[in-house]
Amino acid sequence: QKEVEQNSGPLSxxxxxxxxxxxxxxxxxSQSFFWYRQYSGKSPELIMSIYxxxxxxxxxxxxxxxxASQYVSLLxxxxxxxxxxxxxxxVSGATNKLIFGTGTLLAVQP
Amino acid sequence: DTAVxxxxxxxxxxxxxxxxxxxxxxxxxxTMYWYKQDSKKFLKIMFSYNxxxxxxxxxxxxxxxxxxxxxxxxxxxxxxxxLGDSAVYFCASSQPQGPLTDTQYFGPGTRLTVL
Numbered sequence: 001q002k003e004v005e006q007n008s009g010p011l012s013x014x015x016x017x018x019x020x021x022x023x024x025x026x027x028x029x030s031q032s033f034f035w036y037r038q039y040s041g042k043s044p045e046l047i048m049s050i051y052x053x054x055x056x057x058x059x060x061x062x063x064x065x066x067x068a069s070q071y072v073s074l075l076x077x078x079x080x081x082x083x084x085x086x087x088x089x090x091v092s093g094a095t096n097k098l099i100f101g102t103g104t105l106l107a108v109q110p
Numbered sequence: 111d112t113a114v115x116x117x118x119x120x121x122x123x124x125x126x127x128x129x130x131x132x133x134x135x136x137x138x139x140x141t142m143y144w145y146k147q148d149s150k151k152f153l154k155i156m157f158s159y160n161x162x163x164x165x166x167x168x169x170x171x172x173x174x175x176x177x178x179x180x181x182x183x184x185x186x187x188x189x190x191x192x193l194g195d196s197a198v199y200f201c202a203s204s205q206p207q208g209p210l211t212d213t214q215y216f217g218p219g220t221r222l223t224v225l
Contacts, residue, residue: 032211043200043216044153051210086151092211096141096204097166100153 003027004091006101014109019076021104023089026070032092033065035074038103039085047087048074079108113137114217116201122223123191130187131220133201141165142184143202143214144176153200159184160206188222196224 004025013019021035032051036044048063050056050072056063062075072091076083086103114135123129135142143166144156158166159178173189184201201217 034211034213038151043219045216046213049213088153095166096206096211097155097158098211098214099155102150102152 002101003099004089004101006087006089006104008102009105010107011104012107012109013079015079015081017079019079019083019106019108021074021076021087021089021106023072023074023091023101024070025072025089025091025099027091027093027099028067028070029093030067030070030091033063033072034090034092034098035061035063035072036088036090036100037085038088044088076106079106081108081110084108114201114203114215116199116217116220118220119218120221120223122225124225125191125193127191128187128189129191129222130185131199131201131222133184133186133217135182135201135203135215135217137203137205137215139203139205139215140181141204141206142178142181143204144184144186145200145202145216147198147200147219149197157184157186191222191224193224196222198222 035047038044050063050065060077064073088103089101090098141160143158147153157176162178198219202214204214
């Protein structure tokens with residue numbers, strides 16, 4: 001079992017729709033959770049971090065964490081073509097070591 | 111100003127050669143990292159240094175040797191390059207602020223191609 005699992009996609013959504021990206025992790029001791037966005041040929045950039053169960057909203061982005069289910073998700077409202085990228089879920093425990101998923105490719109269709 | 115910078119951006123070399131990649135951060139962070147992203151886009155940590163001290167050393171061939179001359183710099187030297195070393199190598203930095211992991215900021219990456 002992979003430590004952090006994501007559906008590789010591509011996830012295709014029409015412009016203006018809600019994109020829902022999901023991630024599960026295996027280490028119950030994980031404490032820190034991140035969503036990074038990576039455009040083709042570029043470096044990962046942080047979208048959201050979340051540390052507590054529940055929802056965290058930042059503009060069009062909402063991260064949701066459920067530690068009991070070992071599940072973290074990212075919702076993107078009013079998706080734009082500029083949101084088309086690979087979204088990487090990353091999880092960390094006490095060692096400060098980030099474990100990344102393989103990423104979900106999101107394609108927002110104009 | 112670039113927060114985390116790497117040189118070179120592209121590196122093309124022959125099998126068996128030795129090469130180095132340099133990383134510098136001007137964020138004042140104490141911790142720096144090297145990651146490898148393979149052709150399937152899987153991003154995996156290789157090493158981490160905190161204030162010049164090695165704290166994470168994943169299962170990486172000993173042909174890879176990181177060096178941190180000061181907390182703003184972390185270099186990666188690779189001996190006897192192999193075809194499988196072809197990947198994008200990312201440097202990152204963060205500032206630990208307690209038991210929870212803080213945000214890591216990534217450099218632009220170095221695309222290494224071994225022929």
